[in-house]
Amino acid sequence: MLIFVHGVHNLHNAQIAHVFHVYWEAKMRLEVVCIFFLMVFGIVGCSSSEKCKSKMQTRCTQCHSIKKICVRKERRTEYWNRIVDQMIQLNAKISLEDKQDIVRCLSDRRKMQILCENNKE
Numbered sequence: 001m002l003i004f005v006h007g008v009h010n011l012h013n014a015q016i017a018h019v020f021h022v023y024w025e026a027k028m029r030l031e032v033v034c035i036f037f038l039m040v041f042g043i044v045g046c047s048s049s050e051k052c053k054s055k056m057q058t059r060c061t062q063c064h065s066i067k068k069i070c071v072r073k074e075r076r077t078e079y080w081n082r083i084v085d086q087m088i089q090l091n092a093k094i095s096l097e098d099k100q101d102i103v104r105c106l107s108d109r110r111k112m113q114i115l116c117e118n119n120k121e
Contacts, residue, residue: 049114052105056115059094059102063087070116073109080106 060069072079080103088094094102105111 049111051101052108052111053115053118055098055101055105059092059098060087063090063092066115069106070112073106073112073116075106077103077107 056066056069060066084092084094084099084103084106088099105115
């Protein structure tokens with residue numbers, strides 16, 4: 001606050017109070033907006049993690065365990081694209097949309113961390 005009004009010596013106490021009040025309201029609005037976005041994106045992140053979990057349980061675990069996937073959780077998108085293509089060649093029932101979702105999930109380290117921590121065997 002001192003930096004904000006520093007050097008302004010001709011302001012009266014009421015003007016200083018007003019400047020401080022405007023500054024405080026702006027700061028509070030920014031904090032509210034930040035909290036709102038964190039809540040919204042946090043909820044979206046949770047629901048997309050659940051979507052990943054659901055897709056993997058219905059598509060991937062038909063043939064192997066989540067543990068086998070979690071061993072490779074640090075791999076990149078190119079790797080998972082290649083692996084899912086191989087699974088499709090082996091007759092895995094995965095649509096193009098599902099493939100994109102699954103590869104996106106497998107490539108997302110945060111989602112994989114959640115999935116693997118919740119499915120320790």
